[in-house]
Amino acid sequence: MVPLTDEQQIDYMLSEYLGAWQLGDTERMHKFYSEDVSVVNGGWAAPVIGWTNFLALYEQQKLHIQKVRLDRMGTYIKVNGTTAWTCYQWEFDALVDDTPTTARGQTTLILVKRDTRWLIVHDHTSVVQTAKRGQPAGTPAAPTGTASKPPSQGGRARDYRRR
Secondary structure (H helix, E strand, O other): OOOOOHHHHHHHHHHHHHHHHHHOOHHHHHOOEEEEEEEEOOOOOOOEEOHHHHHHHHHHHHOOEEEEEEEEEEEEEEEEOOEEEEEEEEEEEEEEOOEEEEEEEEEEEEEEEEOOEEEEEEEEEEEEOOOOOOOOOOOOOOOOOOOOEOOOOOEHHHHHHOO
């Protein structure tokens, strides 16, 4: 069996992490985060420091969302020794307080390799506003609902995620 490269390990980890996030599996999510993680979500909020603080916000937000779907695309991964960063775009769909909600955004994660595992030490998510139908190009649209986010995870889907 051929071992995975660090980039492949991180890409696989992202898929597992985002799956756990969508399912609300906080025990599984925890294995991907450093205890001292810092999280910046898609909303106008101070950074959240530490897994315990992030978990409390995520649990509060997940009470309001159902039927979550989060798709990741445009992923870039860069490894430099025992540090790595990844950027990706996402699209989020869910029912938020029984209202259909969609959002799009970008996330940047900084990871460190501890022993043989990659852990998220910083998570920054931004929600991207998009124009609505019939709205002139270049005119900012009102936010369509940020699961803030998740959490950023607050924020868009991230606001609910870390959201």
